[in-house]
Amino acid sequence: MNVNVKFLGGSGAVTGSKYLIDLGNFEFLVDCGLFQGPRELRARNWDKFPMPVDEMEAIVLTHGHLDHIGYLPKIVKQGFRGPIYCTEATAELAKILLLDSGKLQEEEAEYARKKGYSKHEDPQPLYTMEDAEAVFPLLVPQPFETPFSISDRVKVTYYYAGHILGAAIVKIVIQGDQQTKKLVFSGDLGRYHDPIMYPPTRIPKADILWIESTYGDRKAPTNKPEDELARAILDVFDRNGLAIIPAFAVGRTQLIMYHLYQLMEKGKIPKAPIFVDSPMAIDATKLYLDFHKDHRLSAMLEDDDQHAFKHPNLHYFQKQEQSMSLNEYRGKAIIISASGMATGGRVLHHLFHHLPEEKNGIIVVGYQAEGTRGRRLLDGEESVRIYGIEVSVKAKIYQIEGLSAHADQDELMDWAEGFCDKPKMTFVIHGEKESSEALAFKLKSEMGWNVTIPQYLESFVLFEGI
Template sequence: MMDIRVKFLGGAGSVTGSKFLLTVDDYNLLIDCGLFQGLKELRLRNWDNLPVDPAVIDAVVLTHAHIDHSGYLPLLFKNGFNGEIHCTEPTLDLAEILLMDSAKLQQEEAEFANRKGYSKHDPAMALYKVQDAIDVLSAFKAHPFEKTFRIHDHIEVRFFHAGHILGAASIELKIYTSQGIKSMVFSGDLGPMHSPLHVAPADPPAADVLFVESTYGGRNHRHQNLEEELRQLITESDEKGGCILIPAFSVGRTQLILYYLWKIFQNMKSRPVYVDSPMAISVTRLYKQYSAYHRLEGDSEFGHRIFDAPFIHYVREQGKSKVLNTIRDKAIIISASGMATGGRILHHLYHRLPNERDTILFSGFLPEGTRGRDIANGEPMVRIFGEQVAVKAKVHVLDGLSAHADQDELVEWISHIKEAPKKTFIIHGEKEQAEVFKTRLQGRGWNVIIPAYLETFTLFDHV
């Protein structure tokens, strides 16, 4: 006889810090292991001791490589975790890039804050270092999609496509008990159904317990002609004599923007496009390597030529990145991070936000508490490098580039589960989005729960 419980260590009541601790008797399995981002009160949780000793966690199963799902792993490993981290094959390679970048940025920002003296901490410190990111990579074990593998005598795992980014997976867990098989599905982050870049999310199987994300659980994406909207923005920018600055996530979003620009520039004069993110450049190389995991390989018109177009300039060196601030017009600069919380995008924003001729184009979800959300919401001033910077540039948001399914697409995905799960947990969503989504699922007669941070639930007892 066994008891099965879940404790929400993150991804509950927010869209960040995803960590779900599943306990099967004395076996502890962590689904995702992300950093908290966004609001300061959330980010401070990264510095707290994990509510469970990392040494008692037996394994981690990772849905995808985004830092809000994987970014705590170096700290978990550093603090005593010695199990395996299971993920898909592209996720392993992406995680190496993202975790190394996360550690490097933390070290650089701490060093910069100490030099400039604007940190409240003396000295400012990184949450973890590059060596910690290197160390945790030895624990990763990659698996193909749709192939069941066993991580414990009683537990089987299967990855199936989530469509969110390269290698993103939903997870089916089967637990063999004295009363038969108990099944669970973790959606991970689900992508839109009709992305030109990523495959559509696969239909979920039946489940006794479902954990489903709700990033856009309360709204649908605005119907946009993305090509036409981008084309119009480029024309307007040319007329004003400015540049377009795009804060974009290095994984998925940058590659999708390059796809649309390639299409647009088939029918209008191209502009120089600078991809100013070493991580985005490395990730783009992975999109070429893992061609079977996205849709471009089968596109006879485009294929991979979009990533090698003559108008695209990849900028790795820091010095060349700074030179981009001297370009006055007819250029597009894509840089990370997409939420404007760190990375090279900060020095570009520092120089371009005060210029009313320039355009800042956001390309996806901006969590509450991020600098990107403040800019998009119309704040007249934002703080960068310890200074207040005036927002005079034009600010535009393209919702249609989101890597997340909207409410209707989430409902379409769960509609493939013909028999209602005994419990459905709505995770990875801000309160308002989760509440709206809960109401819609309850309308289907489902038992729906929005868990709170650190809340524990018994899923099955004495089975």
């Protein structure tokens, strides 16, 4: 039996992860991500899939971010009907994120139609909310650390990867005619000292390894981000101002909620109202309660009435009217709202109403891509355009670093050192060119590994005659 791989995404870029494993009579996909970012990458979402989707037997997911699951509605729309395996938390997270993605696709198509900027006369969404819902019956949730079969020759096991709730390292054991081989996909690895997520599990052996390289060329700041967060909030509160925190709904919002709770309980910041104004973040936070064994806060959550996700100062705002009521709020309070880069979502009307006041503060807690409102705020622009109006930036802008959910270079190398034997081949994936090359160099020079940086649509023979 021969085993091949084709890189349909997640190679040469930090997006669109898709890896097609071909055993001859059984083909399956590891991850099924949406291309995001620059237009030339997003255009790939519209390309014809490079094989008949009904010939694929299964899909195995690492975790629930859209760059790993966001193409699922499209592939199901094209006719895929096989099982989609994932961890239990990822199954629930996928439902939230895919529905939201379908809604955004519909809204973007409608906006393009209305404004007439599309090259198509009648622009269509990549997929709809209805297409997203068609994915749900195909999801097959699996527990961590429990092998399961996806064919008579292939067994899969999920291990904790950290990163976000439900994120997994995937070990795939292939039973050949002569030999058994192990494939290991790192997925996206988290930080070793993340206060919420478990550290990535060390895997002792792999014949072929796929390792992510998002931060393969850099080291995380050694600061204590919670202390910087406290200083920023104290500064805002000294002016009797309102602190607005744009934060991604999954992972970053829950981390900020944890730090704020700890800071208030330890008396490092005053106890003040915290408004979580993001329906998706609220739904995601419920999953942290449902899947409390999948993270490190289970002991904290045993106290039903007082913990990071439920305490007297915390207020969840699901309804639009509740959100709008904060427009006129004055005084010491904290608003956490999506989106994390201020590209859309409810955070926009908070910025619209509160940016022009000097006493307020905008606390940036995540990466801000070039061209986003969040980046323009960090760059010190005097005004930003919101709802078609130039809004004066008088509020003070703060940046808190060190909150990333991705392992840095040292942590990636630490995880790699957990292997007892050198993999026959290691693919460095899911990174920009500089990041992948930096990690590949270290793996080669310090560990003597056989390392390859694959390119988009490139194929490799993994094993022959096993």
